[in-house]
Amino acid sequence: PIFKRCGHCQATRGPSYSQLQTSDVEWFKRCLGESNVVTDVERLKSFNRDWMKKYQGHSQLLLRPKTTQHVSEVLAYCNERSLPIVPQGGNTGLVGGGVPVFDEIILSTQGMTRILSFEESSGALVAEAGCVLQALDDHVTGHGYIMPLDLGAKGSCCIGGNVSTNAGGLRLLRYGSLHGSVLGLEVVMADGTILDLLKTLRKDNTGYDLKQLFIGAEGTLGVITAVAIQCAPRPASVQSVFLACPSFEAVTKVLGTAKTMLAEILSAAEFLDQHCMRVVEEQLEGVSNPLTDSGTCTAASAAVAAAPGSEGTNKGPACTDSNTTTGCSTSSFASTFDPDNAASSSSSASLQLPPRFYMVIETHGSHEAHDVEKLDAFLEAVMSEGHVLDGCVATSKAQSDSMWHIREVIAEACGRAGSVYKYDVSLPVQVMYQLVEAVQQRLASQLPHRQDILTLGYGHVGDGNLHLNVSVPSGYSQEVQEVLEPFIYEWIQGHSGSISAEHGIGLMKAGALTYSKSLKAIQVMSSIKSMLDPKGIINPYKVVYKQQA
Amino acid sequence: PIFKRCGHCQATRGPSYSQLQTSDVEWFKRCLGESNVVTDVERLKSFNRDWMKKYQGHSQLLLRPKTTQHVSEVLAYCNERSLPIVPQGGNTGLVGGGVPVFDEIILSTQGMTRILSFEESSGALVAEAGCVLQALDDHVTGHGYIMPLDLGAKGSCCIGGNVSTNAGGLRLLRYGSLHGSVLGLEVVMADGTILDLLKTLRKDNTGYDLKQLFIGAEGTLGVITAVAIQCAPRPASVQSVFLACPSFEAVTKVLGTAKTMLAEILSAAEFLDQHCMRVVEEQLEGVSNPLTDSGTCTAASAAVAAAPGSEGTNKGPACTDSNTTTGCSTSSFASTFDPDNAASSSSSASLQLPPRFYMVIETHGSHEAHDVEKLDAFLEAVMSEGHVLDGCVATSKAQSDSMWHIREVIAEACGRAGSVYKYDVSLPVQVMYQLVEAVQQRLASQLPHRQDILTLGYGHVGDGNLHLNVSVPSGYSQEVQEVLEPFIYEWIQGHSGSISAEHGIGLMKAGALTYSKSLKAIQVMSSIKSMLDPKGIINPYKVVYKQQA
Ligand SMILES: Cc1cc2nc3c(=O)[nH]c(=O)nc-3n(C[C@H](O)[C@H](O)[C@H](O)COP(=O)(O)OP(=O)(O)OC[C@H]3O[C@@H](n4cnc5c(N)ncnc54)[C@H](O)[C@@H]3O)c2cc1C
Ligand SMILES: Cc1cc2nc3c(=O)[nH]c(=O)nc-3n(C[C@H](O)[C@H](O)[C@H](O)COP(=O)(O)OP(=O)(O)OC[C@H]3O[C@@H](n4cnc5c(N)ncnc54)[C@H](O)[C@@H]3O)c2cc1C
Structure with missing residues (x-):
């Protein structure tokens, strides 16, 4: 009764929902075991609050089932009792979808962390929903594969959360969306029914592809308990470059050239503006621009090391630094780039401009010499056209990690600011x-x-x-x-x-859905929601809620 | 009243459906124009019969709307009147899904063939559902792209049919499934409502991904009127090889090696057994094994031509033939393959065996020299391991077409036999x-x-x-x-x-769905069907019909 209206979505607590009783908590303890039922206010705090510290829930109960069967029993009970729940994985979501709005029970998947199978010949992985993305990537690395998605939150987000948000991330460009790479799902529906769609086949056209409904549904249609996913072969060669561009138009030109010249090996094309670079350098100790402000590498502090790809090309001397999280831990090429090879007017003009944008371009390939040759040709092209003012080629995993680090800590740096x-x-x-x-x-x-x-x-x-x-x-x-x-x-x-x-939409954008979806589409969504969760107990107030009410 | 029971699915004509009246035909003529309403029995024949000539419908009416608006008006009318319809594209489907079972009205998309837009920078194509796949591929070729799918029926199948069957085809291995490459759809629902999901964005996580429901629904949930699809950059270099293998185990080994060594450039890996080769040679004039029965190229009939990739490798003399549809139009390498380089015992042993399987392996890449180098290394590996007895490398588009031709005409040859x-x-x-x-x-x-x-x-x-x-x-x-x-x-x-x-499931496998789907999954499918098409007027008796009744 204390939590009547949500400050973010203007929703009021659903009038048909029950209040949690002591007897409910007792039931959950009997079902899941004492240790998997958390009511301690202090321990609940971090589960009630989202990653951005923008949304604050008021749940009094956290459940940590360890098996699909337990999830099923919990949902059947909650459905019967009209007790709303919110599924939660790593709680790294950025739209308030994974935290309670009022007093919904938090159903955490963090107790479900078993890897169920991995088929070496096909690369099909089956894992419980609570497996952390990084842990899965580590596991399949041992078999010569990589996960088909990668994101800054990989150390804490869970595969069930990734699928539920249809996470994109850094390498969608190459490995495609989860709608293509998820092979199967196990889902517990609102009434506790277990829907077994856990196939590991690449192709399966046997009626409607139901699993697709749950990919990106943000936990409003059912609780994902296990995921089968197609992993990609681990690339034998990974190359990363960090580039400075004079304008956003130049960024788009570099992207176009990368798509043509790096083509099948291009695995990521990211950008950040100068404000991102500034806030990262200001807020985070030991993180700095691998290129200096003036657009050249601070060769003074560095030992010279040849980049593996520098043979036979006209790249300048490389510089390294033992502290890979500070600048210049890479092979820089702009300072000695031969302007005669460049479309000189635009190139010399742009060399005067301050870099307003940065890019991280990465390749994943099977043949290092080929990849480096393609990358060199690409770099020559974008430099000579004046679209790149300066750049560094990573010559080690540590160096490429430090380039990626800058891109990945922007969210954190902004949060500190x-x-x-x-x-x-x-x-x-x-x-x-x-x-x-x-x-x-x-x-x-x-x-x-x-x-x-x-x-x-x-x-x-x-x-x-x-x-x-x-x-x-x-x-x-x-x-x-x-x-x-x-x-x-x-x-x-x-x-x-x-x-x-x-x-995703979560709580943050539930009221803004009409800017991207027609009323008819929202109506169909609401019908699907009502069909699969007639009492509306799974993740209420999110995604289509406003339109339902 | 004459068509009571379907010989294939045991269904009886839905008792709630109306009989077509003269007044209905008049209404359709007023709506669509005389020329788009076909009642002539002779002209209806090919639309009533499926590609395999296995299923025979008895429709008395074919409609060919030219716009989405017309499709919408037709469906609203049919829903009101309880007149069932079957959507049909190129009628190349292989499970009887696109032909009427009884007297359903055939709604052909073949009048809807406009290409609506193509974004050169992103490769996003938007086209009406009746566009033939080959025509779309020709169109995007002009812009440096290819369609993300390719299949033997490309000359007559339509993009709406492809999406409705979630067609896989020859290059899914590389370009992924339509669940990943379709960007948006326009769908007319049973009651005539137009559902506009026609986005061209690569990423769009705004609620449930409704378009996914219609991909692979085989026309049972709505009529697709337009498709937005992500095209892939046209590869600068395409290489094809035709291989003979002694066993199916060898085929799987070759596949494994191709995945590792051709990796990011592998675009197709197809196989056929010796019976396929025999039926193709027996049934089709001018099509023959590019390798001879004894496992070597018939060098006698051929001029010697160097394969583009043969420099610096130990491949044998190549052979070509001006008639590219007869054998030996390629660069064969087995006859002079150096057994010293091979794991000699297995290699010499397997050279005695007759080829029991054939493979077509294809690469799509951006850099011919790199691709050829990878292909050469791959071929050396599989030959030296004894998994390949013999093989040809195509040295021209015509030669690669003739290799692919063998793979693509198997269905036709079987049909003739x-x-x-x-x-x-x-x-x-x-x-x-x-x-x-x-x-x-x-x-x-x-x-x-x-x-x-x-x-x-x-x-x-x-x-x-x-x-x-x-x-x-x-x-x-x-x-x-x-x-x-x-x-x-x-x-x-x-x-x-x-x-x-x-x-797909169509009519052929509607009764067998339980072999691949749980009862609960079938129940959810049926609920979705009832929700979107309460009167069951769109493509009845197909996919989930049996379970509904
Ligand atoms: C630093 C940082 C970087 C990020 N980078 C990216 C990025 O590049 N790309 C990107 O797409 N996102 C990114 N995100 C957002 C976030 O990491 C992703 O949305 C991630 O997929 C969420 O996973 P999670 O396990 O933390 O889910 P949670 O935050 O716990 O939940 C997210 C949503 O999914 C639901 N859910 C969770 N688990 C289940 C389940 N098992 N069954 C049903 N529903 C469930 C929740 O109810 C909620 O609606 C980033 C976040 C951070 C903090
Ligand atoms: C020689 C040959 C080779 C083939 N190779 C392959 C292959 O490699 N891979 C593969 O997957 N398939 C293959 N097929 C099968 C077939 O070509 C595909 O299923 C194709 O996608 C069907 O397209 P279509 O336009 O001919 O559809 P149709 O046969 O006309 O219809 C197929 C189904 O889709 C529905 N439908 C058609 N258009 C629409 C629409 N606009 N809206 C809603 N529903 C619609 C129909 O009702 C029917 O259920 C092959 C067929 C042949 C004859």
Whole structure:
């Protein structure tokens, strides 16, 4: 009775839901064992709060079932009793989907961490939903494979959460979406029924592909208990480069050239703007630009080391540094790049410009010499066209890790700088960065006194996926929110984009769904929700909830 | 009233459906225009009969709407009047899904052939459902792209039919399933509502991914009117080889080596058995084994031409022939393969064996020299291990076309040899061919007098997808059918396979769905069907029908 209205979604607690009773808790303890039933307020805290510390739930109960059978019994009981639940994996979701809104029971999958099988010949992995992505990647590495997805949160997100959010991540460009790589699922439905769709076959056209419904459903249609997924062969050769570009147009040109010249070995194409670089350097100890501000490598501090790919090319001397998390741990080539080879006017002009954007380009291939040859040719092309001002080629795993580190800690750095409004949007690549500029302008004109607000853009440029972050040192406020929304959503709609590329709808965007989906589509979604969860006990208030009510 | 019971599915004509009236035909003529309404019995014949000539419908009306609006009006009318319809594209489906069972109205998409847009920078194509796959591939070729799927029926199948059957085809291995490459759909639902899901974004996590439901639904949930699909960059270099292997185990070894050594450039791995080769040579004029029976190239008839990849490798003299549809139009290497480089005992032993299997291996890459180098190394490996007895490398597009031709005409050749029972199954690669042998043995023991029956296997071995064909010269018969079914379905179920890898369920396998899907899954499918098509007017008797009744 104390939690009546959600500050984020304006929803009120569902009137048909029961209140949790002591007898319920007793039942859960008998079912799952004492140790898997948590009621301690302190221990519940981190499960009630989301990664961004933006959403705050008020659950009094956390359940940690260890088997599918237990999940089934729990759901059957909750359905019978009309007790709402929220499924939670690693709690790294960024739209408030995995935390309770009111007092929903938290059903954590973190007790379900068994790897069920791995077929060496086909690369099909079957694992329980609570397996952490990194642990699965480590496991399949031992068999010569990699997981088909990779993201900054890999150390804590769970495969069930990944599938439930249809996570995209850093290598979707190469390995495709989970709608293509998930082979099968085991799902417990609202009434406790176990739906066994856990096939490991590459092809299976036997009626409607039901598993697809649960991929990206954000836990509103059922609880995923196990996942079968197609892993990709581990590449024999991985190459990474860090590039500085003078403009966003140059970023898109580099992307186009990478798609053509790196083609089948291109595995990631990421970008960040200069504001991201600044906030990372300011907020995080020991992380700095691998290229200096002036656009060249600080050769003074470095020993010279030849990059494996530098034979026979006109790249400059490489530099290394024993501390791989500080700059210059790589082979830089811009300083001695031969301008005679370049389209000289544009090249010399752009050499004067400060780098406004950075890119991480990565290749996954089976033949190092071939890959390096392709990469060299690509770098020569983008340098000579003036689209790249400067760059570093990683010459070791540690160096490539440190390049990737910069890209991966942006979210964290923004969070340290302030409370972050995060928008994860799809847009045609050409107009993508215009949204960041439009927001910067709007904030400057509407809130001229709030110069402390930091607006920046980064993301998976290879997939047309922009992460727009607005970091507010003084915390979340209605004033800022109203400047941002619905402006951002309308802008996206006006440019044929999507208000959620990969993070999902969750609680954050449930009210904004109409900017990306027609009313008819939302109606069909709601019918599916009602069909599979007639009492609405699984993850209420999320995704299609507003439209239902 | 004349068509009471279907010989294939035992269904009776739905009692709630109306009979077509003259006034209905008049209404359709007013709506679509006279020329798009066909009632002529002769013209209807080919639309009432499926590609295999196994299923025979009795429709008296064919509609050819030209716009989505017209499809919408037609469906609204049919739903109102309870007139059942069957959507039809190119009518190349192989499970009787696209032809009427009784007197359903045929709704052909062949009038909807406009290409709506193509985004050069991203490769996103939007086209009406009736566009023929080959026409789309030709269109995007002009922009440097290829369609992400390719199949033998490409000259007549339509993109709407491809999506509705979730067609796999020859290059799924490389470009993935349509669940990953379809970006958006426009669908007309049973009541005529137009569901606009026609996005062209690579990523769009805004609620349930409704389009996935219609991919592979075989026209039972709605009529697809337009498709947005992600095309792949056209490869700069395509290499094809035709190989002879002594055993199916050798085929699986070659596949494993191809996955490792060709890795990111591998685009197809197909196999056929010796029976396929024989029936193709016997039934089709001018098509013959590019390798001779003795396992060497008939050098006598051929001019010597160097394969582009033969420099620096120890391959033998190549042979070409101006008539590319007869054998030896390629660069053969087995005859002069240096046995000193081979694991000689196994190699010399296997050279004595007759080739029992053939493979077509293809690569798509961006760099010809690299691709050829990888291919050469691969060929040396599989030859030296004794897994390949003989092989040809195509040295021109015409030569590679003639290799592919053999693979692609097997279905046609079988059809000429008799009436064909076609099974399209997924199985773990290791046991795949055992099914063909089990069926051969069963036929031999149960029907010893029927030595004319030809049982053969071929398919997409790279995806674990076997096509098992049983060709019966004297025609379809209950006797043969009863020997084959349920034996084959039970065998597949016992080996964790799928009774339909890519062709679908249609009418043919509606009664066998339980061999691949749990009752609970079938129940959920039926609920979805009832939800989206409450009167059951779209493609009745197919996929989940039996379970509904
Ligand atoms: C630093 C950082 C980087 C990130 N990078 C990316 C990125 O590149 N790409 C990307 O797509 N996302 C990214 N994310 C977002 C997040 O990591 C992903 O959404 C991830 O897939 C969530 O997994 P999780 O286990 O933490 O799920 P949770 O946060 O626990 O839950 C997410 C949603 O899934 C539901 N859910 C969880 N488990 C289940 C289950 N077993 N059954 C049913 N429903 C379930 C929850 O109810 C909730 O709605 C990032 C997040 C962080 C913090
Ligand atoms: C020689 C040959 C080779 C083949 N090779 C392959 C192969 O390699 N891989 C493979 O997967 N298949 C293969 N097939 C099968 C067939 O070509 C595919 O299933 C193809 O996708 C069917 O397309 P179509 O336009 O001919 O559809 P149709 O045969 O007309 O219809 C197929 C099904 O889809 C439905 N349908 C058609 N259009 C629509 C629409 N617009 N909206 C809703 N429902 C619709 C129909 O009702 C029917 O259930 C092959 C067939 C032949 C004859």
